[in-house]
Amino acid sequence: MPARRRSVARATLAFFLAGFLTLAAIVGLSIWLSERAKLYYSQTVMDRGVRVAAVELRHAVQTAESSQRGYLLTGNQIYLAPYGNAKAAALRELETIKRALAPRAEFQQALERLTAILAEKIPEMDDTISMKRERRDSDALAVIRTHRGKALMDEANVFFAGILRAVDERLAIGAEEQQANAAWLRWLTLLGGAIIMTVAAGAALTANRYTRELLAARSEVDALNTNLERRVQERTTDLAELNVELQRFAYVVSHDLRAPLVNIMGFTSELERGVASMKAALDKFMPNDSHGDAATKEARIAADEDLPEAIGFIRSSTRKMDSLINAILKLSREGRRTLRPERIDLRELVEVSADAIQHQIAAAHGSIQIDLEVGSIVTDRMSLEQIISNLLDNAVKYRMAGRPLAIVLRAKPAFDGRLTIEVSDNGRGIAEQDRERIFELFRRAGPQDTPGEGIGLANVRAMVRHLGGDIAVNSQIGMGTTFSITLPRDITNEKQVNA
Amino acid sequence: MSPQQTAVTIVMIEDDQGHARLIEKNIRRAGVNNEIAAFADGTTALGYLLGADGSGAVSAHRFLLILLDLNLPDMAGGEILARIKANQHLRRSPVIVLTTTDDAREIQKCYDLGANLYVTKPVNYEEFANAIRQLGLFFSIVQVPENA
Numbered sequence: 001m002p003a004r005r006r007s008v009a010r011a012t013l014a015f016f017l018a019g020f021l022t023l024a025a026i027v028g029l030s031i032w033l034s035e036r037a038k039l040y041y042s043q044t045v046m047d048r049g050v051r052v053a054a055v056e057l058r059h060a061v062q063t064a065e066s067s068q069r070g071y072l073l074t075g076n077q078i079y080l081a082p083y084g085n086a087k088a089a090a091l092r093e094l095e096t097i098k099r100a101l102a103p104r105a106e107f108q109q110a111l112e113r114l115t116a117i118l119a120e121k122i123p124e125m126d127d128t129i130s131m132k133r134e135r136r137d138s139d140a141l142a143v144i145r146t147h148r149g150k151a152l153m154d155e156a157n158v159f160f161a162g163i164l165r166a167v168d169e170r171l172a173i174g175a176e177e178q179q180a181n182a183a184w185l186r187w188l189t190l191l192g193g194a195i196i197m198t199v200a201a202g203a204a205l206t207a208n209r210y211t212r213e214l215l216a217a218r219s220e221v222d223a224l225n226t227n228l229e230r231r232v233q234e235r236t237t238d239l240a241e242l243n244v245e246l247q248r249f250a251y252v253v254s255h256d257l258r259a260p261l262v263n264i265m266g267f268t269s270e271l272e273r274g275v276a277s278m279k280a281a282l283d284k285f286m287p288n289d290s291h292g293d294a295a296t297k298e299a300r301i302a303a304d305e306d307l308p309e310a311i312g313f314i315r316s317s318t319r320k321m322d323s324l325i326n327a328i329l330k331l332s333r334e335g336r337r338t339l340r341p342e343r344i345d346l347r348e349l350v351e352v353s354a355d356a357i358q359h360q361i362a363a364a365h366g367s368i369q370i371d372l373e374v375g376s377i378v379t380d381r382m383s384l385e386q387i388i389s390n391l392l393d394n395a396v397k398y399r400m401a402g403r404p405l406a407i408v409l410r411a412k413p414a415f416d417g418r419l420t421i422e423v424s425d426n427g428r429g430i431a432e433q434d435r436e437r438i439f440e441l442f443r444r445a446g447p448q449d450t451p452g453e454g455i456g457l458a459n460v461r462a463m464v465r466h467l468g469g470d471i472a473v474n475s476q477i478g479m480g481t482t483f484s485i486t487l488p489r490d491i492t493n494e495k496q497v498n499a
Numbered sequence: 500m501s502p503q504q505t506a507v508t509i510v511m512i513e514d515d516q517g518h519a520r521l522i523e524k525n526i527r528r529a530g531v532n533n534e535i536a537a538f539a540d541g542t543t544a545l546g547y548l549l550g551a552d553g554s555g556a557v558s559a560h561r562f563l564l565i566l567l568d569l570n571l572p573d574m575a576g577g578e579i580l581a582r583i584k585a586n587q588h589l590r591r592s593p594v595i596v597l598t599t600t601d602d603a604r605e606i607q608k609c610y611d612l613g614a615n616l617y618v619t620k621p622v623n624y625e626e627f628a629n630a631i632r633q634l635g636l637f638f639s640i641v642q643v644p645e646n647a
Contacts, residue, residue, distance in 0.1 A: 255570070258599040262620050263517030270524070333602065 008210045012203060019199035026192035033185045037178065044174050046100055051167045053096040058160040060090035061118070065153060068125040072132050072140055080129065087122060094118060097163070107166070114159045121152040243335065250332035254325045261318055261325070268314050275311065279303040327441060327455040334462045339380040341491045346411055347372055349381070353388040354409070360396045366405025368392075373412040374419045378490040383463045388421070390460045391483050395425035397450050400478070414486055417493060418469070421485045429477040438473070467491060508561060509535045512544040512579065513568040513597070518620065522566065522597070533564075541574040545582060548589060555586040563589070567614075569598040569605070577612060584613035 064086035070079030094115065101107040124143065131140035143149070282303055286296050347370070354368050361368055377384070392407065399405045403426060410422040430438060434445035441458040464471045469487035509526070513519040519537055526535070538544035548565075550557030565583065569576030576596065583589045593615040600606075601619045609617050 255599055258620075259515055259518070259570070262599065263515065263521070266521040267517065270521075 008206060011206050015199050015203040015206065019196055019203075022192055022195040022199065026188060029188050030185065033181055033188075037181055040174050040178050040181070044171060047167050047170050047174070050097055050100045051164060051171075053093045053100065054160055054163045054167070057090055057093035057097065058157070060086045060093060061121070061153070061156060064090060064122075064125060065149075068129055072128060072144070075132060083125075083129070087125075090118065090122070107163070110159055110162060114156060117152050117156045117159070121149065121156065124149050124152070247332040247335045250328050254328045254332070257321075257325050261321060264314065265318050265322075268311055268318070271307075272311050275303060275307045323453055324442060327453060327458075330455075331441065331459060331462050334383075334459060335466055337383075337466070339383070339466070339491065341378050342381055343376055343378050344381055344384065345376055346374055349385060350388060350409055350411075353385060353392055356389060357392050357396055361405060361407070364396065364399055364405040366396075366399070366407065368407040368409065371408065371410045373410075374489070377419060377487065378492060379467055379487060380491070383467055384487075387460050387463050387485065388423070390456050391423040391485075394456060394483075395423060395427060395481075397452070398446070398481075399425065399427045413489075417489050418486050419489050421487065422482055423485075424480060424482040426480040429479055429481055430473065430475040431477050435473050435475065439471070507533050507564055509533050509564050509566060510544065510548065511535055511537045511566045512541065512571065512576075513537065513566065514539050514571050515568070518568070518597075541571045541576075541579050545579060548583065549586065555588040558586075558592075559588045563592040565592055565594045567594055567596050569596060569600060569609075577608060580609065580612045580614060 063082055067079050067081070067083040067086060070076070071083075098111055098115070101111060128140045128143050128149075131137070131143070282296075282300055286300070350370055350372065354370065357368075388409075392409075395407045396405065406426045408422070408424040410420075410424070412420055412422075414420045428446060430445050437443045438445050438457050439461045440454075442454040443458075444452060444454040461471050464485055464487070467487055468491055469485060471486075472484045473481060474484065475481040509531075511519060511522060513522065516539070519539070523535055523537070536547060538547065548558055548563075549555045567576050567579060571579070576598070580594060580596070583592065583594060590613070594613070595616045595618060596609045596614045597618050597620055598605075599620050606617050
């Protein structure tokens with residue numbers, strides 16, 4: 001899966017890189033092509049300027065010539081009116097053309113010639129006009145008759161036409177190039193668009209395939225999860241059934257054990273009664289101080305000592321067995337007890353439990369400190385009361401001799417909707433190897449110097465677990481012990497396994 | 500003792516012979532001399548109480564006090580109790596349930612079925628004897644209304 005993810009990342013990166021490069025190329029080429037278009041455009045503008053100037057020049061020269069001829073023919077000043085302007089315009093336009101075509105080597109020769117023609121033509125016209133004005137008509141006519149003016153004009157016309165043709169050709173070429181340029185741009189854009197679309201499609205396809213794979217993987221995980229949940233559920237049910245079975249077993253066994261015990265106890269009493277009457281008979285018929293034979297002495301010893309001793313042992317053993325059976329019964333009943341959840345003020349409950357052992361604490365010169373960070377809990381009141389009282393009783397019972405007893409009872413919130421209740425003491429502590437044993441039925445730890453049957457903590461653990469919680473112990477031998485109970489804050493929110 | 504009281508028969512349904520013997524001994528020791536009919540299983544006990552036809556007519560003119568153990572080999576004591584209390588001839592006969600169970604639900608169930616008294620068999624013999632003696636006291640004041 002990670003390898004697949006890497007390859008997908010690599011492919012995506014490659015697609016993006018290709019797309020970026022294509023885009024950059026398109027942008028670069030577009031800029032280059034538009035720069036070229038701009039160049040063509042400015043050249044076209046210039047060429048058009050040259051063309052206009054050439055037409056203007058031709059027109060101005062022709063106007064000046066026709067004005068000169070009209071004056072020469074008629075002598076009327078009226079014909080000379082446009083002459084000055086036309087001459088000035090001709091010189092101006094010539095300058096314009098020369099300036100515009102200055103960078104163009106191929107025109108220089110033609111322009112020089114044209115300039116020379118005009119430099120000859122204009123003085124010729126000026127001279128003839130001056131002659132006419134001085135009434136030297138024949139001189140003027142002689143100048144005209146040389147046909148030099150006409151030849152110059154014809155030659156000039158040839159140059160004008162040449163310039164115009166050259167410019168027109170260039171304009172035509174420019175327009176063609178412009179079109180080719182635009183076509184290039186169009187094709188390039190199309191090609192780039194196609195590449196980008198391919199890249200995008202490829203990327204989308206990869207992403208789509210990857211997403212599909214992800215979805216497939218997720219549904220597989222979901223299926224596994226569901227399967228796992230089902231298996232956990234099955235296992236939980238199995239365990240719950242096993243638990244119920246075990247409790248039923250404990251219940252039945254303890255009951256069946258009780259029946260013969262009733263007989264043993266009952267007939268022990270009968271035996272005792274019989275021994276008492278035998279002893280009475282012995283006392284009556286064979287007084288103690290009599291010189292009886294060996295058989296009588298033995299009967300007396302049996303009646304006085306052996307039988308009462310035997311009966312006493314049977315008694316204490318059956319009593320012990322009865323209390324053990326009762327403990328098993330109690331434990332099995334605890335596991336099956338129906339819980340009655342209610343909202344409980346923790347402080348109130350704890351204080352009641354603490355008050356119950358107040359006189360014992362006082363006798364041990366001790367103190368109890370209550371430190372609650374949790375206000376209330378929804379659980380079974382009876383169980384919680386018994387749990388707290390049992391732990392407090394233990395704290396008192398297993399205190400360190402010669403040290404003032406100090407009990408601390410804490411409650412604080414825990415994660416996952418739970419709370420922790422801690423009962424700490426400065427008692428004699430529990431050795432490490434005993435920390436699991438103390439929760440087992442009929443097991444006790446440390447010196448057996450206080451009465452007890454090893455039932456309390458087993459019962460506490462059964463109750464805590466029945467409330468959906470757990471109990472742990474932390475202890476330092478000779479220093480003290482802390483029991484930590486974790487319980488759900490609201491038992492009605494818990495999934496009841498035993499329900 | 501009045502003639503009516505001596506006519507009361509104690510029906511003891513108890514499978515444990517030791518228990519049966521202890522109960523009998525202590526009833527006698529408490530000064531109760533009524534006839535005791537002992538049965539070790541439910542089938543024969545019901546046969547005695549309901550008769551061969553199962554109608555209970557056989558018990559119509561009997562004055563009975565029934566001591567019933569709940570743990571019987573062939574049927575549940577509760578079923579016998581239910582059968583007794585459902586029979587028109589037997590339902591007025593007092594039934595005392597004797598068992599090792601001290602489970603509150605079990606006790607409640609017996610009272611619901613119509614048991615007159617529930618006695619937990621204690622291992623402590625003195626208490627047991629005391630309970631039996633109190634039963635004897637109970638016998639001495641018992642009134643059997645049917646056909647009386």
